[in-house]
Amino acid sequence: MSRSAIRLTSWLAAILVVVALGGMWLKSAKPDRPIDLLARSVKSGNLSVDYSIGQALSDVKRLSLNTVNVPVIVKIDDLDSSTMSLDPDSILKARKLMKELREKGITMIVEPYPWIGGGQFYETDWNPSDVEAFFDNWTNIVKELLEQVVVPEGAAAVCVASNLVHLEHRKDRWSRLIDEVRGEFDGLVTYKTNWWYTADWDDESKQAFERKLNNPIFGKVDFISIASYFELSDRPVNTVDQLKADLLKSSAYSRGQNIVGEIERLHEKWNKPIFLGELGFPKRQYAARHPWNPNPSERYDGAEQARGFEAYRQSFDQPWFMGFSVFAIGEDGEDKNYYPSEESAEVIRNW
Numbered sequence: 001m002s003r004s005a006i007r008l009t010s011w012l013a014a015i016l017v018v019v020a021l022g023g024m025w026l027k028s029a030k031p032d033r034p035i036d037l038l039a040r041s042v043k044s045g046n047l048s049v050d051y052s053i054g055q056a057l058s059d060v061k062r063l064s065l066n067t068v069n070v071p072v073i074v075k076i077d078d079l080d081s082s083t084m085s086l087d088p089d090s091i092l093k094a095r096k097l098m099k100e101l102r103e104k105g106i107t108m109i110v111e112p113y114p115w116i117g118g119g120q121f122y123e124t125d126w127n128p129s130d131v132e133a134f135f136d137n138w139t140n141i142v143k144e145l146l147e148q149v150v151v152p153e154g155a156a157a158v159c160v161a162s163n164l165v166h167l168e169h170r171k172d173r174w175s176r177l178i179d180e181v182r183g184e185f186d187g188l189v190t191y192k193t194n195w196w197y198t199a200d201w202d203d204e205s206k207q208a209f210e211r212k213l214n215n216p217i218f219g220k221v222d223f224i225s226i227a228s229y230f231e232l233s234d235r236p237v238n239t240v241d242q243l244k245a246d247l248l249k250s251s252a253y254s255r256g257q258n259i260v261g262e263i264e265r266l267h268e269k270w271n272k273p274i275f276l277g278e279l280g281f282p283k284r285q286y287a288a289r290h291p292w293n294p295n296p297s298e299r300y301d302g303a304e305q306a307r308g309f310e311a312y313r314q315s316f317d318q319p320w321f322m323g324f325s326v327f328a329i330g331e332d333g334e335d336k337n338y339y340p341s342e343e344s345a346e347v348i349r350n351w
Contacts (some may be wrong), residue, residue, distance in 0.1 A: 050332025
């Protein structure tokens with residue numbers, strides 16, 4: 001081989017080494033593109049805001065989950081506040097957990113979680129006094145979350161808001177926010193609406209559902225998320241068959257609400273997959289009457305919680321159903337009434 005050929009071969013080898021090293025650096029600097037949530041049946045868990053990383057990882061294994069909904073705390077003073085800030089400790093903990101989840105092949109959804117008055121108020125009651133200032137500030141919060149957590153840690157989706165019932169009607173501002181998110185994030189975008197009720201004897205409830213159904217926010221997202229605390233039954237204890245019947249015609253307050261049918265209408269209206277982004281029951285009797293209440297009674301009943309999950313599992317075997325997220329995992333203290341019982345864990349593993 002001539003000297004020029006040898007030099008050329010050496011140069012080519014050097015270039016290949018540089019390219020290979022560069023590729024390794026890029027791989028370490030930026031996560032692989034996340035799994036497309038829409039291409040799988042999503043079996044997720046919502047983390048309690050006070051989760052521990054060890055317990056979160058243990059619960060993923062215990063429940064055979066393939067996805068985790070990671071909350072990042074947004075600190076808010078009170079229910080009429082229009083200003084807010086991301087909690088730096090929550091950011092650091094989320095990033096640490098997400099690195100471990102990514103290594104295990106677990107898909108991640110990230111959401112900004114309103115932490116109002118140190119956690120003493122519910123986001124469903126948040127009604128900012130200056131709505132325009134709220135949207136300006138909330139948009140900045142979501143963008144900051146994208147920059148600091150969602151993109152660098154390879155989340156598959158971001159939930160731009162959850163359960164903000166007093167603000168959901170602001171279609172123009174939500175649409176603008178979603179457009180801005182898409183300009184900075186090539187993953188999936190969703191919005192989580194709160195549960196609702198309709199009653200045969202209540203025309204206003206039916207009109208409220210029609211307003212929700214026709215809200216164009218749901219046409220802007222990649223999939224529709226629902227916090228699914230629907231009131232099913234007035235009975236302290238139920239069979240699975242009773243709860244399945246209640247999902248088609250709720251007996252709670254004699255409403256007769258067809259919950260599955262109304263959710264299907266939401267899918268048909270916007271042609272979007274449906275994700276039960278929060279699905280939980282307290283481990284108590286009367287869990288099906290007020291699933292949103294962690295203490296509907298003082299009587300423990302892990303089997304009643306499990307029957308709630310089983311009724312949803314059987315009722316939502318639908319082609320438009322994308323999956324569910326169990327509320328809540330990551331902390332199993334005595335006050336965690338939503339943490340899945342052993343009976344519930346068996347249902348969830350087999351879903």
